[in-house]
Amino acid sequence: MTAPAPLRVLVVDDHSVVRRGVVSYLDVLDDVEVAGEAADGRDALDTLDALDRAGTLPRVVLMDLQMPRMDGVAATAEIARRFPSVRVVILTSFGENERVHAALQHGASGYLLKDAGAAEVAAALYAAARDEVFLDAAVARRVAQDIRGPRRGLGALTAREREILTLVAAGLSNKEIATELVISERTARTHVSNVLGKLNLTSRTQAALVAVREGLVEPG
Structure with missing residues (x-):
């Protein structure tokens, strides 16, 4: 090989x-x-x-x-x-x-x-x-x-979107999120886009920081 x-x-x-x-x-x-x-x-x-x-x-x-x-x-x-x-x-x-x-x-x-x-x-x-x-x-x-945005921003997310946010913060790709939640990759991509939009963020990295700030995941 x-x-x-x-x-x-x-x-x-x-x-x-x-x-x-x-x-x-x-x-x-x-x-x-x-x-x-x-x-x-x-x-x-x-x-x-x-x-x-x-x-x-x-x-x-x-x-x-x-x-x-x-x-x-x-x-x-x-x-x-x-x-x-x-x-x-x-x-x-x-x-x-x-x-x-x-x-x-x-x-x-x-x-x-x-x-x-x-x-x-x-x-x-x-x-x-x-x-x-x-x-x-x-x-x-x-x-x-220091992340800008309302600290109550998570309140705008559905339970599924909070789950998506946690998986994004864990570093999972859209394909891996789809596999983890048994949904299509297109649906996972839509969920990620919705999470970013609701939290007024522009990247997955910023989403991970919000998840750290809100205690959804531990930094590491």
């Missing part, structure tokens, strides 16, 4: 020490390959353009938020627009809640702390590659408290 292709990752951070530390984590993972490094958002987009032309576009970008020339929020939005198959995981630190919100609204798949260990970095990458949500537990508690 042919071994599965490694998960290709682009690392973006303007601090070379942080960037090299992340690359060192990734180098010890057998099924992860570093596709390249970039020092800011514009450099990341240029690198992705080159990799795309070569047919070697990475699956995941590990993205710093505060960088010169183009920050992580703007770069995440551009990646979502120009490279829809690429997922972005934010590298964040405490005190960057506002930027985290903005990045999630522009398509980021999750976030982790810059001092995360190798296991957490790997978990975030694998989750993003599977189109799942990864939320660093410590940051999730703080960001969840």
